[in-house]
Amino acid sequence: MLNFNFYNPTNILFGKGQMSELDNLVPKDAKVLITYGGGSVIKNGVLANVKTELAKSSREVFEFGGIEPNPKFPTLMKAVEVARAEKVDFLLAVGGGSVMDGTKFIAIATVADDFVGREEKLMTYGFAPVPVSSAIPIGTVVTLPATGSEMNCGGVVTYGEDKLPVFSPYTYPKFSILDPELTYTLPAIQVANGVVDSFVHTVEQYITYPVKAGFQDRTSEGILQTLVEVGKQTVDDPTDYDARANLVWCSTMALNGLIGAGVPQDWSIHMIGHEMTALFGVDHAQTLAVLTPAMWRIRRKQKKEKLLQYAERVWNINAGSEDERIDAAIHKTEEFFHSLGIKTRLSDHAIDATGIERIIRGLEKHGMVALSERGDITLDVSRKVLQEAL
DSSP, X not given: OOOOOOOOOOEEEXXXXXXXXHHHHXXXXXXXXXXXXXXXXXXXXXXXHHHHHHTTSSOEEEEEOXXXXXXXXXXXXXXXXXXXXXXXXXXXXXXXXXXXXXXXXXXXXXXXXXGTTOGGGGGOSTTSBOSOSOOOOEEEEESSOSSOGGGSSEEEEEETTEEEEEEOGGGSOSEEEEOGGGGTTSOHHHHHHHHHHHHHHHHHHHSSOOOOOHHHHHHHHXXXXXXXXXXXXXXXXXXXXXXXXXXXXXXXXXXXSTTTTTSOOOOHHHHHHHHHHHHHOOOHHHHHHHHHHHHHHHTTTTTHHHHHHHHHHHHXXXXXOHHHHHHHHHHHHHHHHHHTTOOOOGGGGTOOHHHHHHHHHHHHHTTOSSBSTTSOBOHHHHHHHHHHTO
């Protein structure tokens, strides 16, 4: 097992009716800015419930809606202007990963005095912490299980055609309310996307190379097995509480730092996928479904030990040669994605050889020229992966 530092201060309130704790969680005299997305939280009554809970104490409450999927910098800067003008001192993100990611940026940019007028520079530090000394405290009410943003300190912001990460230890949510019933009204495709997103978050930290990290491996395998068990079930029957509760918790645990502590991590699938989303508008999770099988086929030698472990422990594949077992595991993974209604080829998204070259140019532009847990995925290797995915 590799050396690691693990820190996660987020208070999780999980289960039915946990919204009733909101008044106890947000400071009683806070100036609160509620952030949300396209309006689904208005239609399903979640926003009204949030406001009712906040109104139990003498808080000033403001709203900012319209944060897009893959939140855009100009939109977030409008929220920053509101937060500054109203001297907001608490942010409450109500929604899914994009709302939470965008709110983390708002939390930093609002009080980052050294970046006033050049807030775009906050997105130039990659996976290193943004050099700030504070951020506005954040809470979240989760309505879409997928990204794990409710229990980590990172986010992704769209700037022009670029999807750029923003990280800070000051943006761990103070609390997150995870009530599976709040996710019941999601469209089936968003639930399916959440299952795939959580699945690939897990394998990017698991299917690398062995370092004798038994706890991390077994926990990752448990998440993957649970997602396989409940994925189609919760897509088909959105009010099955137990299935949806397991999806919600798997999504959180997949990216809160626990399974990634002390093990090598990859994230090349995500980096290539970000270019697909930025250039072609393909849903983030659907880029992952396209790229994961192709990546494993091209990288089967480098990932052989963990792919064989994955085959045995997640899919119970024990018979055949090593290559046959790896092929079977990749096939099972594709079948799982298909069972959710998710496609696994670039051509399904009208991306051809010309599109591949646009993606490669994007990777080069962003310095993504030595990806993977080994740092050996060059642009040529990325091109082979994309060609395999055609």
